[in-house]
Amino acid sequence: MPQQPERFDVLVLGSGTGGKLTAWHLARSGQRTAVVERQWIGGACPNIACMPSKNEIRSAEVAHLARHGAEFGTMTGSVVVDMATVRRRKREMVERQVAKHLDNYKASGAELIMGSGRFVAPKTLEVSVHGGGTRAIKAEKIFLNLGTHAAVPSVPGLAEVRPLTHIEALELDYLPPHLIVIGGGYSGLELAQAYRRFGSNVTIIESGPQLMGREDIDVSQEIRRILAGEGIQAHVTAELLNVRGRSGDKVSLQVRTPSGEQKIEGSDILVAAGRIPNTAGIGLEQNRREGGQSRLHPRQRTPGNNRGRHLGARGMRRQSAIHARVGGRFSNYPGQSKRRKTQHARPTDPILHHRSSAGPCWTE
Secondary structure, eight states, X not given: OOOOOEEEEEEEEOOSHHHHHHHHHHHHTTOOEEEEESSOTTOHHHXXXXXHHHHHHHHHHHHHHHHTGGGGTOOOOOOOXXXXXXXXXXXXXXXXXXXXXXXXXXXXXXXXXXXXXXXEETTEEEEEETTSOEEEEEEEEEEEOOOEEEOOOOOTTTGGGOOBOHHHHTXXXXXXXXXEEEOOSHHHHHHHHHHHHHTOEEEEEOSSSSSSTTSOHHHHHHHHHHHHHTTOEEEOSOEEEEEEEETTTEEEEEEEETTEEEEEEESEEEEOSOEEESOTTSOGGGGBOXXXXXXXOGGGSOOGGGOSTBTTTTOOOOOHHHHHHHTTOOOSSXXXXXXXXXXXXXXXXXXXXXXXXXXXXXXX
């Protein structure tokens, strides 16, 4: 006999920044709210992305300053980085953040359900609960806060070498002798610079004509100059032809550049070549009317031209002010909460900061 669904006013699938703030806000306003999360309490930002990466970048900055202490009158001698300590510091920060998130769920009254959800009927989610059992949940208001995962380019041999993504790179307890980064966007560059400062040799392979392809060319050139000054080699307009070996041991990459084909050898590969939405396997087809139109409100949908490899490529931005209000007000503009410019920063060193006001956006 089918399980009778539990009734909630609000259901949020995914506990990332938008989802958790929406859930806490609506629960505090008196609406019975459930949040279903598959793995990361609080989403990627406090666990595997924004904050952990900045934590390790800070450790790398300290190592960099220590090596160059003589320039400031401080004699440090030989500098050795203990990656196990770097990782432990990062993990301790994550644990504190997760504990704070659990406190917020308790204080707000929103129920956090750890498990994998799949729509089995219109506005009805079946949750395979971690630890066993299932729950069926039905709600009138449903928010999809699914996040993304790293895209692995379709290159012969690349998947087989088991490359790192940012998740595994932030969990390393050893220093890669030679890290090869596939992708010259923001995530790739910040981790490339961090591991160079820890002590790795680093090579970047970018298929486009410049690093940070969405920035002005003079900004890209300056960042490339700074990275080269720290000993990072970058190849642009570089087509990755095939990959052999095993990341963490020895890898060999065949690359075609404007100057011809060449082989690049290293120890580890980090893939930072775009993001893919986590929409597969959750039964979204159950929320479509005849003709294929989504049952979700236009503001709950992602416009088609925003899906693809560039998701997440604009850097990590907080939109809490928007998400905290979205539960009570929907406009009819599809796919956007409000047309407005946002401030954002790229966490390379020096930090690339964009600020905007009523006029054009300036880059510092």
